[in-house]
Amino acid sequence: MSTDTIAPRLAGFQRWRRTKDRSARYMIGFFGLAVVGALTLMFVYLLSETLPMFQGAQLDPLTEYEAPGGADTRTVHLAVNRHREMAVRITDDRRAVFFRPGSGEIVREQELPIPDDVRVTSFSAAEPRTRLVALGLDNGQVLAIQYEYNESFTPEGREYDPQVVFPVGDEDSALLDIDGDGHAISVVGIQRGSSGIRVAAANDRGDLRLATFEETTSMMTGETQVRRSAYDMPALPEGSTPTRILLDITGRIMLVGDDQGRLHSYDIRRPASAKLEDSKRVIRSDDAKVTSLEYLLGTVSIIVGGSDGSVTQYMLVRDDGNVNRITRVREFPAHAAAVTNTQPEYIRKGFLTADETGEIKIHYPTSQRTLVERQITDQALHRVYVDPRNRLLIAIDEAENWHLQRLENRHPEVSFHVLWQKVWYEGRSSGDYVWQSSSATDEFEPKFSLIPLTIGTIKAAFYAMLFATPLAIMGAIYSAYFMSPRMRTLTKPSIELMEALPTVILGFLAGLWLAPFIEANLPAVASILILLPLSMLLMAFVWTRVLPEQVRNFIPAGWEAAILIPVILLVGWFAVTLSPLIEIWMFGGDARQWLTDNGITYDQRNALVIGIAMGFAVIPTIYSISEDAVFNVPKHLTQGSLALGATPWQTVIRVVLLTASPGIFSAVMIGFGRAVGETMIVLMATGNSPVVNFNIFEGMRTLSANIAVEMPEAAVGGSHFRILFLAALVLFALTFFVNTVAEIVRQRLRNKYASL
Amino acid sequence: MNKWFKSGTPWIWLNAGAVATSLVMVFGLILMIAVNGLSFFWPSNVAQFDYQTAQQSEPTRVMGEFQRSETMTAQAMRDAGFDVPEGQEIVVRHLVKRGNRDLDSRDFRWYLEDFMTDREHPRDAVVLERLQWGNFYGFVREFRVDGEAVATGDEARARFEAIIPETRALVRQIEHIERVEIGRINFRIEQIRIALRGIERATDLSIEERAGREEELSAERGELEEQYAELETQRNELRNELRRYTILMETADGAESAIALADVVNAWWPNDMSIPQKLGHYVHTFWEFMTGYPREANTEGGILPAIFGTVLMVLIMSIVVTPFGVMAAIYLREYAKQGPLVRIIRISVNNLAGVPSIVFGVFGLGFFVYLVGGNIDQMFFRDALPSPTFGSPAIIWASLTLALLTLPVVIVSTEEGLTRIGASIRHGSLALGATKAETLWRLIVPLSAPAMMTGLILAVARAAGEVAPLMLVGVVKLAPSLPLDGNFPYLHLDRAFMHLGFHIYDVGFQSPNVEAGRPLVYATALVLVVLIIVLNLTAISIRNHLREKYRADSD
Numbered sequence A: 001m002s003t004d005t006i007a008p009r010l011a012g013f014q015r016w017r018r019t020k021d022r023s024a025r026y027m028i029g030f031f032g033l034a035v036v037g038a039l040t041l042m043f044v045y046l047l048s049e050t051l052p053m054f055q056g057a058q059l060d061p062l063t064e065y066e067a068p069g070g071a072d073t074r075t076v077h078l079a080v081n082r083h084r085e086m087a088v089r090i091t092d093d094r095r096a097v098f099f100r101p102g103s104g105e106i107v108r109e110q111e112l113p114i115p116d117d118v119r120v121t122s123f124s125a126a127e128p129r130t131r132l133v134a135l136g137l138d139n140g141q142v143l144a145i146q147y148e149y150n151e152s153f154t155p156e157g158r159e160y161d162p163q164v165v166f167p168v169g170d171e172d173s174a175l176l177d178i179d180g181d182g183h184a185i186s187v188v189g190i191q192r193g194s195s196g197i198r199v200a201a202a203n204d205r206g207d208l209r210l211a212t213f214e215e216t217t218s219m220m221t222g223e224t225q226v227r228r229s230a231y232d233m234p235a236l237p238e239g240s241t242p243t244r245i246l247l248d249i250t251g252r253i254m255l256v257g258d259d260q261g262r263l264h265s266y267d268i269r270r271p272a273s274a275k276l277e278d279s280k281r282v283i284r285s286d287d288a289k290v291t292s293l294e295y296l297l298g299t300v301s302i303i304v305g306g307s308d309g310s311v312t313q314y315m316l317v318r319d320d321g322n323v324n325r326i327t328r329v330r331e332f333p334a335h336a337a338a339v340t341n342t343q344p345e346y347i348r349k350g351f352l353t354a355d356e357t358g359e360i361k362i363h364y365p366t367s368q369r370t371l372v373e374r375q376i377t378d379q380a381l382h383r384v385y386v387d388p389r390n391r392l393l394i395a396i397d398e399a400e401n402w403h404l405q406r407l408e409n410r411h412p413e414v415s416f417h418v419l420w421q422k423v424w425y426e427g428r429s430s431g432d433y434v435w436q437s438s439s440a441t442d443e444f445e446p447k448f449s450l451i452p453l454t455i456g457t458i459k460a461a462f463y464a465m466l467f468a469t470p471l472a473i474m475g476a477i478y479s480a481y482f483m484s485p486r487m488r489t490l491t492k493p494s495i496e497l498m499e500a501l502p503t504v505i506l507g508f509l510a511g512l513w514l515a516p517f518i519e520a521n522l523p524a525v526a527s528i529l530i531l532l533p534l535s536m537l538l539m540a541f542v543w544t545r546v547l548p549e550q551v552r553n554f555i556p557a558g559w560e561a562a563i564l565i566p567v568i569l570l571v572g573w574f575a576v577t578l579s580p581l582i583e584i585w586m587f588g589g590d591a592r593q594w595l596t597d598n599g600i601t602y603d604q605r606n607a608l609v610i611g612i613a614m615g616f617a618v619i620p621t622i623y624s625i626s627e628d629a630v631f632n633v634p635k636h637l638t639q640g641s642l643a644l645g646a647t648p649w650q651t652v653i654r655v656v657l658l659t660a661s662p663g664i665f666s667a668v669m670i671g672f673g674r675a676v677g678e679t680m681i682v683l684m685a686t687g688n689s690p691v692v693n694f695n696i697f698e699g700m701r702t703l704s705a706n707i708a709v710e711m712p713e714a715a716v717g718g719s720h721f722r723i724l725f726l727a728a729l730v731l732f733a734l735t736f737f738v739n740t741v742a743e744i745v746r747q748r749l750r751n752k753y754a755s756l
Numbered sequence B: 001m002n003k004w005f006k007s008g009t010p011w012i013w014l015n016a017g018a019v020a021t022s023l024v025m026v027f028g029l030i031l032m033i034a035v036n037g038l039s040f041f042w043p044s045n046v047a048q049f050d051y052q053t054a055q056q057s058e059p060t061r062v063m064g065e066f067q068r069s070e071t072m073t074a075q076a077m078r079d080a081g082f083d084v085p086e087g088q089e090i091v092v093r094h095l096v097k098r099g100n101r102d103l104d105s106r107d108f109r110w111y112l113e114d115f116m117t118d119r120e121h122p123r124d125a126v127v128l129e130r131l132q133w134g135n136f137y138g139f140v141r142e143f144r145v146d147g148e149a150v151a152t153g154d155e156a157r158a159r160f161e162a163i164i165p166e167t168r169a170l171v172r173q174i175e176h177i178e179r180v181e182i183g184r185i186n187f188r189i190e191q192i193r194i195a196l197r198g199i200e201r202a203t204d205l206s207i208e209e210r211a212g213r214e215e216e217l218s219a220e221r222g223e224l225e226e227q228y229a230e231l232e233t234q235r236n237e238l239r240n241e242l243r244r245y246t247i248l249m250e251t252a253d254g255a256e257s258a259i260a261l262a263d264v265v266n267a268w269w270p271n272d273m274s275i276p277q278k279l280g281h282y283v284h285t286f287w288e289f290m291t292g293y294p295r296e297a298n299t300e301g302g303i304l305p306a307i308f309g310t311v312l313m314v315l316i317m318s319i320v321v322t323p324f325g326v327m328a329a330i331y332l333r334e335y336a337k338q339g340p341l342v343r344i345i346r347i348s349v350n351n352l353a354g355v356p357s358i359v360f361g362v363f364g365l366g367f368f369v370y371l372v373g374g375n376i377d378q379m380f381f382r383d384a385l386p387s388p389t390f391g392s393p394a395i396i397w398a399s400l401t402l403a404l405l406t407l408p409v410v411i412v413s414t415e416e417g418l419t420r421i422g423a424s425i426r427h428g429s430l431a432l433g434a435t436k437a438e439t440l441w442r443l444i445v446p447l448s449a450p451a452m453m454t455g456l457i458l459a460v461a462r463a464a465g466e467v468a469p470l471m472l473v474g475v476v477k478l479a480p481s482l483p484l485d486g487n488f489p490y491l492h493l494d495r496a497f498m499h500l501g502f503h504i505y506d507v508g509f510q511s512p513n514v515e516a517g518r519p520l521v522y523a524t525a526l527v528l529v530v531l532i533i534v535l536n537l538t539a540i541s542i543r544n545h546l547r548e549k550y551r552a553d554s555d
Helices: A003-054 A414-419 A451-481 A484-502 A503-520 A522-546 A549-554 A560-586 A593-598 A607-631 A635-643 A649-675 A682-684 A703-713 A719-755 B002-007 B009-039 B073-077 B155-203 B205-243 B275-291 B305-337 B338-354 B359-379 B395-419 B423-429 B436-465 B470-474 B502-508 B514-554
Strands: A058-066 A075-080 A087-090 A095-099 A104-113 A120-125 A132-137 A140-148 A149-156 A157-159 A163-165 A175-177 A183-195 A196-203 A208-217 A224-230 A240-246 A255-258 A264-267 A273-282 A290-295 A302-306 A310-319 A323-334 A339-344 A352-353 A360-365 A371-377 A383-386 A392-397 A400-409 B047-051 B060-073 B090-098 B106-110 B116-120 B128-129 B136-145 B148-152 B245-252 B257-258 B264-268
Touching: A003 A719, A003 B305, A003 B359, A003 B395, A058 A196, A058 A339, A075 A120, A075 A132, A075 A392, A087 A140, A087 A371, A095 A140, A095 B264, A104 A163, A132 A183, A132 A196, A132 B116, A140 A157, A140 A183, A149 A360, A157 A522, A240 A290, A240 B009, A255 A290, A264 A323, A273 A323, A273 A392, A290 A339, A290 A484, A302 A352, A323 A649, A323 B106, A323 B245, A352 A383, A360 A400, A360 B245, A371 B502, A383 A703, A451 A484, A451 A560, A451 A703, A451 B009, A484 A560, A484 A607, A484 B436, A484 B514, A503 A522, A503 A607, A503 A682, A503 B009, A503 B423, A503 B436, A503 B502, A503 B514, A522 A560, A522 A593, A522 B002, A549 B002, A560 B009, A560 B060, A560 B073, A593 B073, A607 A649, A607 A682, A607 B009, A635 A649, A649 A719, A649 B009, A649 B338, A649 B359, A682 A703, A682 B502, A703 A719, A703 B359, A719 B338, A719 B359, B002 B009, B073 B128, B106 B136, B136 B155, B136 B257, B148 B155, B155 B205, B155 B245, B155 B264, B205 B395, B264 B275, B275 B305, B305 B436, B338 B395, B359 B395, B359 B470, B395 B436, B395 B470, B423 B436, B436 B514, B470 B502, B502 B514
Parallel strands: A120 A183, A183 A240, A339 A383
Antiparallel strands: A058 A400, A075 A087, A087 A095, A095 A104, A120 A132, A132 A140, A140 A163, A140 A175, A149 A157, A183 A196, A196 A208, A208 A224, A240 A255, A255 A264, A264 A273, A290 A302, A302 A310, A310 A323, A339 A352, A352 A360, A360 A371, A383 A392, A392 A400, B047 B060, B047 B116, B060 B090, B090 B106, B128 B136, B128 B264, B136 B148, B136 B245, B245 B257
16 A cells, blocks of 8 residues: 555544544543532532522512402402412402402302391401301391302312301301390401300490300211300400400410500400400500401411501410410511501411501511512502412402402521521410421421521530540551551451441441440449540550560560450440449439439430440541541651650650641541431431430430431422421531531641651 | 659550450441341240249249340339339349230230249240241141141141141242232233323324224233233132141140131241251241341341342442543543642542532432432323322432442542552553553553442442431332332333331331341341441452552552
């Protein structure tokens, strides 16, 4: 072949080689950078899952229309079903109007069974989920009604057959005679509890009455019987007229607001002997009045809206004398004008307020967030409603114009305050750090304080480090500096094996073996702690001072650790055998009982167990890195020190440790990072109770164990789910910080060694 | 003395003590797991004794295996509700496995030694391992066929012993029908159901085409259903055959109980066995444990699915992590210029190694399962929705998550191997005109292959022991079917799986009867520990070997 035929082929071949070379470069470069990419992706993804929690709510205008069923009568009540496909409006001219909320198209109108000459003088709704409302009439009667959407599923979609039903009696006997003398009912309250329906009313003369309709289901026939009883309630203090009555769902409490800005709480557990328990002025400014009074979900918190625009939360809190006191809990950003209406949410403890200037606010109590502040119209609003799923908001102005708004309010219950500060929850007498993410009842409010989990994490890591650090660092110094090379080749793989042991095995042994063992042998643990160092020193003395030269020469220097192994075993055996005797001698035969008697709570799975088990997991990490740092101290430094007459121990303390201290520091940091994130040991060897203390005999719940326990059952996309992501992010950030610092310190140290 | 302290010797000894303590802990732990795990398979003798506390007028006769003993203070026992006589200060108590959970719910009980009398080991005491209710301890009294006693006493024992292999074979046949054949039919029927839904949804099909396909699938389904019915009758026949045999047992306290042979997995007379027989039994139970399926909420039976799941997951992970880790290491060592970028990459590698494993689990759940898996379902498995295919925890997501987790292990190890290759080799190759890629591919990679192997083995060891992230991304306590079976496409990456480490957690901490599960937990832990120790020692020895080799080369 001539050169001119080879040349192009050769050139082609060279090009092909260069292409291969270049593509290899790109591909390998890609994978190198992908490591950074993976870490960044983790961070960004975790962040993106948590951020939506801290965004406020979205409110967008949807449509406006005139009140379905006529703008000439006033709306006293409005409710939308959970699919936002059917709604009911109850008017003060005795009608219930069912309509489609999207368009306002009327589906059905139903006249309520109230005689034509009787006027509706008052109105009240029970918990929204009960769909129960009461109308007070001017003839002393009350009508209790319940609206039903009666939804059914067909292949075409959902269909509705809405109607009003009568929870007490039927259509003909639905009117309840509450005031026998026929005085107009000026205020009415209604609630359905576990025992049945309760209706409370005040007539225009201020007399308070309570009627109970107890439902009993016969065991024999399965029929439900309603027993009516009526009781006179103690009157309000002289000079005050009732303006609002609230009944709680437990049937224990009746709250009455009066025209003096005061709230009165009645104990009605036994209605026949009901008593006024507490009265309190619930509005701060002197000339202001209470314009709105409403229970939140669960009927524990009371929201008071004032004519001065203030919005305040109250609760009944038991005081030292065991009396329920009306207690101010927190205040919300005030409206510019009088609050006209407060509407609780259906499934959460949030609420909406409307005022005379046409502004709406959406609040959430425990997170202390006001998520929306929006001017809906320039007219005064008299009602505001929200659907059960918090997607649709309807505001009604004085002219009965309806303003529909689309609402997006997914995570109102989360805020910095909830996560990291003391929060005053319902049923408690003050603020506290609580983690309690789920419960059986619907009224339950999840409590998301990360403080107990963070404290638990730090507690677990602290005890683990307390156990591991001395052992690991001392061991590292010894094996890097004093140990004979032969022994070193045996020790290093053993420690690596220690690192490789799965933590699930450490956790299982800690939980199933170590925890019961420690519980049964508490004195042994204490005595090992004291006896072990003493016996080591004793052995050292015996070996170096007492034993004759011949015996000593039998084992060369650098094998001290091997000599000590039998000593340790002996001390351990000795301590466990003596444990019951010590227990009888010092602790009256039962060390655990002794601790309890001295006011120390003792859990079987406690921080001591964690300290040992997790310490075991952390020792090899700290050991390897510090050993590395100590071993790599330049030889000329130590040799110089020894040449100047220092003993080996002096050289270690004054020269080696000093030089290697940054390395040891980063070893401790990395060990700490590992202890913070360890999951299985904590999961298996603690009771996982989120307590806030540092008692070594109590358990804890850590961030990581909490994720492992709760993540599988958290609803995807919910607040709980996102908070668990936040917990993961906190762990990520914490370990990132610790590891990065440690790595930078190590890189510096390496440069220092190189320059020495 | 003072001088002795000044010399520093005692402090050196204390430091030595720290190493010694660590060593004692490591080997003590491994020894403990080994002893407890291995003794699980040993047919220990069954003891019988009379037990009478101060309150009891009549002694009760108890039979069972002694599990362990404790020395306690009398006071602690009194606090715990035992009636220990006054004046006594120390008591010894024994935990006895009494079995017979169907007759008495407390199958594990503590007995104080002081109240025990007449302890003996009856030669005809039998231990039955059963499908339900755990072990049975007692004596064989009658052997029955079709409800009629055909043999009593020693003859009954002989007949019973002889028929066990036969009944076991029947049980295995039934299991095979249920697990493999009916499983296959169910799998296919499910596929047809999804395919039918797909046809319903498809818009680009003409009416005839649609009807044709539907008919085809329905016909196949009919056929499968027929097969199903056939298998069912076959199974029922086997069951009826099996049900014919029962034995009448008598417990230590004289109660009688009839036990169907269908329920008996194994039977042995430990007090009547010689050491070789016991060894044979030992090997047999060990084999059953390694190859059997779990029973009784995982507290009994074998761990085959867990071993299988662990191995398969680790394999898939290796396929992902090896190229990724090796390339990243090559980049760091061969291509990247020292500078801030390399610093950042190194910090990232260290952080990947340091981020808690549960965080990987959370990331895997959110990113892989819900985001990636959810989108795969939307694109390719619409017909099966709303039940997720890849959008739920699965073995593929577990493997990917662990690949991310073990990436630093591979990188660090490979890098170490690359560092040890002398510059002269690279220079020689480049000087001869090879490109960098060629040098890499022909020289560097083959030379550092053992180091990569070390990294991979260490990664596998790490992954095999990791549990926390798997709890979120794919492990279940009981998987209905293995991720690898005879149904197309054979490897089911979308299935959840069982895992040795999680098995330990589940049986040890989530099961209702922790005491009953304890030996099995130890045995499982032993399997896992042995696996990990072997992997690690292999890696360590490869590495040491390599170091020696390069040391020799450079000399």
